């Protein structure tokens with residue numbers, strides 16, 4: 001059994017009795033970042049990077065027990081050494097390095113290699129076992145430099161102004177929204193945020209993170225004044241009454257999924273800008289190379305085809321699923337009870 005294993009609660013370090021981004025309630029959870037599919041409610045103790053702590057409290061409630069750390073700070077639990085390292089995904093996002101008796105594992109969480117101008121950029125961490133996400137682990141996913149994408153966004157905004165239309169740009173409220181806000185050309189016109197984005201920004205600014213301050217759209221009384229404005233809003237807020245007040249407006253989406261023609265078509269009402277906070281194909285391959293890992297475990301996304309590609313190219317790779325199946329077989333062999341396994345395919 002390795003230093004880390006996959007269980008029905010999530011990635012587990014038995015020796016330290018801690019989980020990383022667990023999917024079910026546990027005593028001690030190390031959290032890579034504040035997105036809902038990584039930081040879930042119900043854990044007794046949360047350990048995370050210091051810039052993730054205010055995000056966790058905003059999302060999960062002020063009463064949660066959080067211990068927070070800087071990047072590279074050493075956390076020792078029963079002889080196991082843990083540390084957080086920049087993942088470049090969103091503010092506070094971290095890869096988690098785990099070391100015991102010279103064996104080193106890294107759990108990437110979500111990451112990207114491009115510097116987005118908001119969060120601390122990704123730093124490679126050398127390890128033996130590299131557990132990587134591969135949300136966009138197909139060669140069709142190749143991002144253009146963000147400067148080019150922001151040139152397009154700025155042009156779209158400017159054109160809307162000439163047509164006397166408000167510009168509404170949708171993206172995730174945590175991560176994408178701050179990246180959009182920070183990188184658009186503010187000399188073009190005023191920028192407002194949907195209240196959900198405004199609350200995230202306020203929390204980050206209060207915590208000392210440098211983000212452009214904006215006004216919440218809720219505080220604007222006369223929407224006629226918004227014709228020159230750009231409004232940054234979460235995707236979930238589309239087609240709700242607040243948007244009707246903004247007519248005439250032009251809508252657009254910023255997401256990695258906009259790289260797929262069918263996604264663009266489904267968003268028939270708006271323009272799509274391909275901008276992702278996840279690593280693209282080249283970045284995934286570069287991150288693996290720089291980790292110098294002897295074993296890669298692919299999770300989240302195109303795991304089977306990505307692991308196959310790595311194996312065909314001389315890198316020993318498995319998937320989270322195959323790790324769970326191996327553990328089940330080991331457990332079956334030891335216990336002689338096929339139902340008595342600690343692992344589950346639902347992990």
Ligand SMILES: [Zn+2]
Pocket residue numbers: 033035038089110
């Ligand atoms: Zn994420």
